[in-house]
Amino acid sequence: MGFLSREQIDEMGFSYIGDNVLLSNKASFYNCANIVIGNNVRIDDFCVLSAGVGGIEIGNYIHIAVNTSLIGAGKIKLNDFSNISSKVAIYSSNDDYSGASMTSPMVSKKFTCVHDEDVTIGRHVIIGACSVVLPGVTLEEGVAIGALSMVSKSCRAFGIYSGVPAKRIKERKKDFLELEKQFLKKKNQ
Secondary structure (H helix, E strand, O other), rough: OOEHHHOOOOOOOEEEEEOOOOEOOOOEEOOOOEEOOOEEEOOOOEEEEOOOOOEEEEOOOEEEEOOEEEEEEOOOOEEEOOOOOOEEEEEOEEOOOOOEEEEEOOOOOOHHHOOOOOOEEEOOOEEEOEEEOOOOOOOOOOOEEEEOEOOOOOEOOOOOEEEOOOOOEEEEEEEEEEHHHHHHHHHHH
């Protein structure tokens, strides 16, 4: 995997870029002026970040794995230490599938009924491979989403959720909170 140089990244016109940012030269970024990327972030091959009017805000110590997409008009926010596995799709916009309207961004908005709503991914959230997160969802701190899940409703802190639709199946350990303190203390020495 090849990463863009800092000079190449700076030329793309992001709203803000932190330090130690690794962006694949095979990832695609749209509306960079509405994208904020913090420190220690890696975005892998074939990811698509398409920021709408709400923008995309990525915190610190975040990995977005291969073939992931963040798309929509609403704001998408990834808080510190969140991890997005391969082929995850996070949408802050969604068409009406009922048949009451037309679909497609190539059709005039007069004939469509697109739902836009912010999505928030909390600190230390991990989303398993091939999962889908829909508009309006908040994944609170420490949530884990199992692979192949569809998340259509918000998830409460420190739960493990899985399935279609995703349901809370058990509690998640909180050991990583102490490990974060140790990591940051060592990093600042």
